[in-house]
Amino acid sequence: MAVMSDIKPTRMELKKTKARLKTATRGHKLLKDKRDELMRNFLQIVRENKALRQKVEKGLAEAMASMANASRLMSPEILEQSLLCPKQGVEVDIQLKNIMSVNIPEYGFRTRTDAAEDIYPYGYAMTSGELDESIDRLSEVFRDMLELARAEKSMQLMAAEIERTRRRVNALEYVMIPQMQDTIRYITMKLEENERSTTTRLMKVKDQILQEAHDFEY
Amino acid sequence: MNGYKIAVIGDRESVMGFRALGIDVFPADEENAKAVFTGVVRAEDPAYAILYITEELTIPLRTEIDALKDELIPAIIPIPSKNGTLNLGMNALNSAVERAVGSNIL
Numbered sequence: 001m002a003v004m005s006d007i008k009p010t011r012m013e014l015k016k017t018k019a020r021l022k023t024a025t026r027g028h029k030l031l032k033d034k035r036d037e038l039m040r041n042f043l044q045i046v047r048e049n050k051a052l053r054q055k056v057e058k059g060l061a062e063a064m065a066s067m068a069n070a071s072r073l074m075s076p077e078i079l080e081q082s083l084l085c086p087k088q089g090v091e092v093d094i095q096l097k098n099i100m101s102v103n104i105p106e107y108g109f110r111t112r113t114d115a116a117e118d119i120y121p122y123g124y125a126m127t128s129g130e131l132d133e134s135i136d137r138l139s140e141v142f143r144d145m146l147e148l149a150r151a152e153k154s155m156q157l158m159a160a161e162i163e164r165t166r167r168r169v170n171a172l173e174y175v176m177i178p179q180m181q182d183t184i185r186y187i188t189m190k191l192e193e194n195e196r197s198t199t200t201r202l203m204k205v206k207d208q209i210l211q212e213a214h215d216f217e218y
Numbered sequence: 219m220n221g222y223k224i225a226v227i228g229d230r231e232s233v234m235g236f237r238a239l240g241i242d243v244f245p246a247d248e249e250n251a252k253a254v255f256t257g258v259v260r261a262e263d264p265a266y267a268i269l270y271i272t273e274e275l276t277i278p279l280r281t282e283i284d285a286l287k288d289e290l291i292p293a294i295i296p297i298p299s300k301n302g303t304l305n306l307g308m309n310a311l312n313s314a315v316e317r318a319v320g321s322n323i324l
Contacts, residue, residue, distance in 0.1 A: 042318055049311055057303050064300045067235050079234070088240035092267045094219040094291070105290060107267065112240060120238065135238045142239055145297070149268045153293035155314050160288045162318040 004183045009190035017187065021180040028172040035165045038100050042158045049151040056148050059141030066134035073128040082127050087120075088112060102161045104154040107146055222291070223265055225258050227251070228272030232299040242266070251275045255282055264291050272299035273306040 007013055071079055089112035096103045120132060223242055226233045230245040237243045246254040255275075258266060259282075273296045276283060283294050296307045316322045 039318070046311065046315055050308075053307050053311065057298050057307070060298055061302060063235060064232060064298075067231070068300060071231065083234055083237045086237050086240050088238070090224055090240045091220070092222040092224055094222060094267055096290075103290060105267075105293065134235055138235045139239050142236075142241075145270065145295070146268070149270075149293045149295050152295050152310075153290075155311070156287050157290070159314040159318040166318075166320065 002179045002182050003186045004179055007183055007187070009187045009194075011191065014184065014187040014191070017180055017183050021177065021184065024172055024176050024180060028169060028177065031165055031169045031172065034100055035162060035169055038102070038158060038162050038165060041099050042155065042162055045151055045155050045158065049148070049155050052144055052148040052151055056141055056144050059137065059144060063134050063137035063141055066130050066137060070128055070130035070134055073130055078127070079131070082131065099154075099158070100161075102154075102158050104157055105150060107150050109146055219291075222267035224268045224270075225266040226270045226297075227254060227258060228270075228275060228297075228299055232272055233270075236270075246275060248275065248278050251278050252282065255279050259286070259292060266292050268292060269294045270297045271295070272297060273304045274299050274301070276306055 004017070007017070074082075091110045091112075093108035093110065095106045095108060097106050098104075120135060225242045225244060226236045227244045227246050229247060233243050233245065244254050244258055255271075258269065269292045271279065271283075271294060276296045286292065286294060296310065298304070298307075312322055
């Protein structure tokens, strides 16, 4: 029996512990619900993340293969030069979305120019078509990469929150609540014991008084 | 929160193409990965919301990356390099599931 330390078996403590037990039980139920809902969202994001990662890995492999082709066809200096001064620029805006008290990011994506051909920062005279192709593919896969970033970060943040919630649920369920129940039982028993001892004491005293008054032996 | 940038860290050949998209590219190898990484992250005043790092380079940076796992910014995403994937991205996914669920259910 695990009784909370520093508890005096009084009626006041009994009342207090009972109130605490009630709060703890309620908290436990709420946290359990929170954990279940988080878990549902989490698994959804994990599935999404898995699909996105496969897509991104495949897309990047293709883009890098055509980049390798381009670098075979062009001298490294020209390749380096062609990509030196990008015309395009990107900025990311972050908005927070709250899922069960976890703030997860949503990325908004802004490009500096809207023209699609601005991703080619070079003239076409010195470069090979493979470079265009590889950059094309990169820009395609990049949309998915942004989505992947969102899914992956959300997944990490939610994993951390689920871990925390799970620990709290377990602490309440297996430590706090049993301890309080034991404490309540301990105090109740102690109080009953006190009551019985008072009754016996009274009986004994009564006997003594009677004996003195009547000089009467039982 | 507006105006963040995106960075890619990796070996020169793998990440060069991203420059054309207007993403900041930081070529690095295993030796200077740590220096480049801390320079890009700048923990007290982050400029980059998303960091893509090639899987090869996440290996020497593991402790640094793990330390930023629970931060909102930056998001650090491993990507395959030109040599193909080492499956580290999928492993990270599995370890996140393990962390949340307590055991691997996938």
